[in-house]
Structures are given as C-alpha cells and as structure tokens.
Amino acid sequence: MKKIILFNIIGLLTNSTLFSQLNGWEFKVPVKIYEKSGVSLSQFQVPIYFDTQTPIQAGDMQSKGEDIRFSSDCDGNNLLLHYIDSGINSSNTKIWVRVPSIPANDSLTIFIFYGNPLAPQTSNINTFDGQHSSTDSVVVASINSVVSNSQRGFRFTVNQKMLVGALGKREPTGxxxxxxxxxxxxQAKLAQDTVPIGVVGQYNYKMLNQPIWLNAGQQYILSQFQALNDGYYYGTSTQSGQHLTYNDMRYCNSCNQNTFPTSSLGNMHYGTPDFWYYVYKIASIAPSYVIGNISPTTPVVTVLSNDTLCEGDTAFLESNFVNGATYQWLLNSNIINGAVSQQYDATSTGNYAVVITDQLGCKDTSASVSIVVNALPNATITPIGSICSNAPAVTLNAATPGGIWSGNGITNVNTGEFDPSVAGAGTHIISYSVTDNITGCTGEDTLSIVVLDCTGINESGLKADVSIFPNPSNGNFTISIQSEIEQNLQIQILNNNGQKVKTLDRKIISGQNKIEINLTDFSKGNYLINILNGIGVQSYSVILR
Known part of the structure; x- marks a missing residue:
C-alpha cells in the first residue's frame, strides 16, 4: 500500500535573499542602502518609503505599524532606531531609520521586520539628533503679573528642517x-497644547502626541498664553537654538490662545515659551536604497495530508524555491546526508525541518513537522509445501490472524481453507492481507502452493491408519502407523518448494508401528510427508517451529 503525503514548507520569497528569524515576527524585507556622496556616514538618518497598506489590509501588520522593526543583521539581533513619519496604511509610508555607519561609496543591507500582533509601538523621535531647545533655554528675569489674557512669544526663521517633539514654558506664577x-x-495654528504647572521658574515640557515638521526657510511664531492673573518673564535677549534665527518678540493683549499675535518688539524675549526639536544629518548627495521582496521570517511547515504513515509510504516535503539559496534537511535536528534539494522524501519516523541559506549567508530553520511511520502487521503465511490434488482441504495459517485470504483453491476467505481438489494440479499463488485496526496499516504476503496430480495412485492401497505427533514440533516427531498387513513403505519428506529432502524405507508389521523422525537440522516451516507402498499414497503436512 503506497501513499504520497505532501507537506509544504513556505520559505522566504525574496529575489535573492532569505533571512534568519527575529523571534515573534512573521515577515521581513531586505533594504540595501548605497552611499553616494563619497564620505563615510555615521549615525545617519535615512528616510525609507515603504508600502504598509498592503500588509495592514492583509492583516499581516498592525494598523499603526506598531510591529515595525529595523535591524542591521538578518537575525534581528541588532535593532535600529526608527521613526514612523507619515502615511501609515498607505503605499508610501515614510519611515526614518538611524543607520550606525555607511562606508564611503559602499553599501550595506538592513532589514525591516513586521508581523507580530502583540508587539508594542517603538517608533522613536530619538532616531533624530536632539533634543534641542528653540530658545536655547534662555533665561530672562523680569516679571510682569498684571497683563492677563495675553499672548507672549517670538517670531523665528528655521535654518534646517526640524521635528518639534514637545512644547514647553518657563513662568513665575506656577x-x-x-x-x-x-x-x-x-497664521494657521500648527500645534497647540497645555503644558502642566511643573516647577516654578524652570522650563517644563509636554510631549506632543503628534510631532510636527517645521520647514527650512519658513517663519513661525511660538507663543504662550497668559490667562487671568498669570504672570510672565521678560527681558532683553535674542537667544535661540542653533538651527533657527530669532526675528522679534511677538504679542497681543486682550486676546485668547487662538489669537495670532501681530504686535512686535525687537531684541526681547517675553513669556517664555519653548519647544524641543530634532534634526537629521545631511549628506551632499543623499543615500539611495533598494527594497527587496517581502518574505516570511521563517519557513512555515504546512501539512497537506495525514502526517501518520504506514511502513513503505512516502511523505513528500517541499520548501519554496528561493533564487540562489541552498537547502539542508534535518531529521531530529541532525543533518540528513545528501538531502540538499528543495524537496525531500521522508520515509522514517521523526521530526523534519529544513535550513535555508541565502546568498548573503543568512540562515533560517523551519519549524519541524513530525512524521510517524507505523509498522505493518506481520502477514507472513506459514508454508505448507506440495500437496496432492486428492488430499483433504487444509487450513492455512499466517503470523497475524484475522485477515482476508484469496487465490485459486481458497474456499473460505476468513479461515484460509485451501482445497487442492478445487485448485487442481499446478502452482497456485495464495494472497493474504491483514489490517491493524488501530493504525489502519495493512500487511500483505503471498504463498506459492504446488498441487500434485496424485489421482492415478490408489490411496486405499496403503491399508493403514496414520497419525503424526507432536505436530507442530521442534523437528522430532513420531509417525504412528496402524497397518492391516505387513508391508514395505517409503516415507518421502518434501519442503515448501516441493523438493524431496529426505527418504526413508521401512518394513512394517501388521498392527502398531512407530517411526521416529528427526528433522532438527532442517529449517522451520511446513513440510509434506508422503507415505507410499507401491500401490497407494497418503500425504500429511507437518510444521517445524
């Protein structure tokens, strides 16, 4: 009984790369970054545009990209800082990644991981350089506590694009x-938030839920609102952060927090409001990159049929094709010699897995699949040797009872009764099959029985009653003959192939005769005893165990 059992090990579908596993993440993508400026870059922020819409809609990525990770190695051991900038759940999501180093005029490969429904968000504004203070933490000492419902702040020009991550204030009234x-x-509001009380006379900050970008070359106003009886600091200063330029102080009176302050004073800081900002490094020519194909982080074993087999069956294991990759199959974590192709035919019990190595040398091992191969029940038929066509029917035996018999001469398929007169002279192939009720496995065996044409011999001419005991025996048995007359006999012993293996000539008396037979040097099995007196023959089957 032959079956083909199919398994599919879904590997990594990259065009030239197959990678090792970041534990708990299902997918990863190679990103090759090229340095173009001719200068080595260190701790450099690279913006990557990546399609998050497809995996989010497929349920392979969390809706806000919480499970996105970057690593400098294919094992996911060296995670890199990243910041999800914009466009999540779109085909052009902007994600910044901080790369430790890129050699001049060279390249390196990093890896994007995703596909972990339990992973927390790790998008981090510290991917950028910072934090910096917009006022460079200016301190002015004069206090005004009588102007309520007012805006106080300053106008500035951004010199380098910056990401604002927190709003802050320093005020005297707590x-x-x-x-x-x-x-x-x-005059549009870009960001607005309430900064809690904090410590009087010190800068206190509150992180923005959504940081905002301020563009180089553009002007902005940062303001602090004073409600009833709120005081503020003021003083002469043009101090500002290193990436922006102070222009003037801006204010409005009898206004609210949403009023755009149009009045101005030069060389003054009033308030004082502040914000934290972050910047990214700039190269004369920005690095470029190429994104590889999305792929599972580890091969997944899919069982396409029953994983419990019978002896002689084959389980067909297959990994996906990966261009340029090599394969090594394992059985119980041990290398299977010569098993280095995309497919493997498993015929033994054990746990099978495949190790795939890509062109970058990254290795990945699949989860194992367990194959159980059950032994077939022993269906061996006990041989009986040659038998005369006019001999009585015999019951055939097999090592495991309860099976089904078939073949010419079988008159009972359940008990294995063989009638040589029904079969007729000639060689007959008898089949036996038995199925294990627990495993469902079926054992089979066949036996060749030679039926001799003995119809020309008068069996009644023997004029004797014959019995053989013990039968079965270990090879020592007795032929007991109760003869009506004194006569000469020939005793022929034939093996299962019909070959004569021993001949005895005996003269017996009228009455009881016993002939001792020793076949202990012969192989175990069935033998045929033919007793002849020249005018008749009687045949008997004996079993040696």
Missing part, C-alpha cells in the same frame, strides 16, 4: 499655560 506654534505666513 500655572498651566497654553503653548501654540503659528505659521507666520498663513
């Missing part, structure tokens, strides 16, 4: 303040 960033040209 009250929460609303801090706002306005676009100077459009």
């Amino acid at each position: 009250t929460a303040r609303i801090i706002t960033i306005f676009d100077f040209n459009s």
Whole structure:
C-alpha cells in the first residue's frame, strides 16, 4: 500500500535573499542602502518609503505599524532606531531609520521586520539628533503679573528642517499655560497644547502626541498664553537654538490662545515659551536604497495530508524555491546526508525541518513537522509445501490472524481453507492481507502452493491408519502407523518448494508401528510427508517451529 503525503514548507520569497528569524515576527524585507556622496556616514538618518497598506489590509501588520522593526543583521539581533513619519496604511509610508555607519561609496543591507500582533509601538523621535531647545533655554528675569489674557512669544526663521517633539514654558506664577506654534505666513495654528504647572521658574515640557515638521526657510511664531492673573518673564535677549534665527518678540493683549499675535518688539524675549526639536544629518548627495521582496521570517511547515504513515509510504516535503539559496534537511535536528534539494522524501519516523541559506549567508530553520511511520502487521503465511490434488482441504495459517485470504483453491476467505481438489494440479499463488485496526496499516504476503496430480495412485492401497505427533514440533516427531498387513513403505519428506529432502524405507508389521523422525537440522516451516507402498499414497503436512 503506497501513499504520497505532501507537506509544504513556505520559505522566504525574496529575489535573492532569505533571512534568519527575529523571534515573534512573521515577515521581513531586505533594504540595501548605497552611499553616494563619497564620505563615510555615521549615525545617519535615512528616510525609507515603504508600502504598509498592503500588509495592514492583509492583516499581516498592525494598523499603526506598531510591529515595525529595523535591524542591521538578518537575525534581528541588532535593532535600529526608527521613526514612523507619515502615511501609515498607505503605499508610501515614510519611515526614518538611524543607520550606525555607511562606508564611503559602499553599501550595506538592513532589514525591516513586521508581523507580530502583540508587539508594542517603538517608533522613536530619538532616531533624530536632539533634543534641542528653540530658545536655547534662555533665561530672562523680569516679571510682569498684571497683563492677563495675553499672548507672549517670538517670531523665528528655521535654518534646517526640524521635528518639534514637545512644547514647553518657563513662568513665575506656577500655572498651566497654553503653548501654540503659528505659521507666520498663513497664521494657521500648527500645534497647540497645555503644558502642566511643573516647577516654578524652570522650563517644563509636554510631549506632543503628534510631532510636527517645521520647514527650512519658513517663519513661525511660538507663543504662550497668559490667562487671568498669570504672570510672565521678560527681558532683553535674542537667544535661540542653533538651527533657527530669532526675528522679534511677538504679542497681543486682550486676546485668547487662538489669537495670532501681530504686535512686535525687537531684541526681547517675553513669556517664555519653548519647544524641543530634532534634526537629521545631511549628506551632499543623499543615500539611495533598494527594497527587496517581502518574505516570511521563517519557513512555515504546512501539512497537506495525514502526517501518520504506514511502513513503505512516502511523505513528500517541499520548501519554496528561493533564487540562489541552498537547502539542508534535518531529521531530529541532525543533518540528513545528501538531502540538499528543495524537496525531500521522508520515509522514517521523526521530526523534519529544513535550513535555508541565502546568498548573503543568512540562515533560517523551519519549524519541524513530525512524521510517524507505523509498522505493518506481520502477514507472513506459514508454508505448507506440495500437496496432492486428492488430499483433504487444509487450513492455512499466517503470523497475524484475522485477515482476508484469496487465490485459486481458497474456499473460505476468513479461515484460509485451501482445497487442492478445487485448485487442481499446478502452482497456485495464495494472497493474504491483514489490517491493524488501530493504525489502519495493512500487511500483505503471498504463498506459492504446488498441487500434485496424485489421482492415478490408489490411496486405499496403503491399508493403514496414520497419525503424526507432536505436530507442530521442534523437528522430532513420531509417525504412528496402524497397518492391516505387513508391508514395505517409503516415507518421502518434501519442503515448501516441493523438493524431496529426505527418504526413508521401512518394513512394517501388521498392527502398531512407530517411526521416529528427526528433522532438527532442517529449517522451520511446513513440510509434506508422503507415505507410499507401491500401490497407494497418503500425504500429511507437518510444521517445524
């Protein structure tokens, strides 16, 4: 009984790369980054545009990209800082990654991982250089505590694009303040939040839920709102952070936090509001990159049929094709010699897995699949040797009873009764099959029985009653003959192939005769005893165990 059992080990579908596993993540993508400026880059922020819409809609990525990770190695051992900038759940999501180093005019490969529904968000603004203070933590000492419902702040020009991550304030009265960033040209509010009380006379900050970018060359206003009886600091200063330029102080009176402050004073800081910002490194020519194909982080074993086999069956194991990759199959974590192709035919019990190595030398081992191969029940038929066509029917025996018999001369398929007169002279192939009720495995055996044409011999001419005991025996048995007359006999012993292996000539008396037979040097099995007196023959089967 032959079966083909199919398994599919879904590997990594990259065009030239197959990678090792970051534990708990299902997918990864190679990203090759090229340095173009001719200068080695260190701790450099590279913006990567990546399609997150496809995996999110397929359920392979969390809806806000919480499970996105970057690593400098294919094992995921060296995670890199990253920041999800914009466009999550789109085909063009912008993600910054901080790369430790890129040699001049060279390249390196990093890896994006995703596909972990339990992973927390690790998008981190510290991917960028910072934090920096927009006022460079300016301190002015004068206090005004009588102007309520007012805006106080300053106008500035951004010199290098920056990411604002937190709003802050320094005030003398210990009250929460609303801090706002306005676009100077459009007067639109870009960010606004309430900074809690904090410590009086010190800068206190609150992180923005959504950081905002301020563009180089553009002007903005940062303001702090004073409600009833809120005081503020003021003084002469043009101090600002190193990536922006102070323009003037801006204010409005009898206004609210949403009022765009249009009045101005030079060389003064009032408030004082602040924000933390972050910048990224710039190369004369920005690095370029190529994203490889999305792929599972580890091969997954899919059982396409029953994983419990019978002896002689084959389980067909297959990994996906990966261009340029090599394969090594394992059985119980041990290398199977010569098993280095995409497929493997498993015929033994054990746990099978495949190790795939890509062109970069990254290795990945699949989860194992367990194959159980059950032994076939022993269906061996006990041989009986040659038998005369006019001999009585015999019951055939097999090592495991309860099976089904078939073949010419079988008159009972359940008991294995063989009638040589039904079969007729000639060689007959008898089949036997038995199925294990627990495993469902079936054992089979066949036996060749030679039926001799003995119809020309008068069996009644022997004029004797014959019995053989013990039968079965270990090879020593007795032939007991109760003869009606004194006569000469020939005793022929034939093996299962019908070959004569021993001949005895005996003269017996009228009455009881016993002939001792020793076949202990012969092989175990069935033998045929033919007793002849020249005018008749009687045949008997004996079994040696």
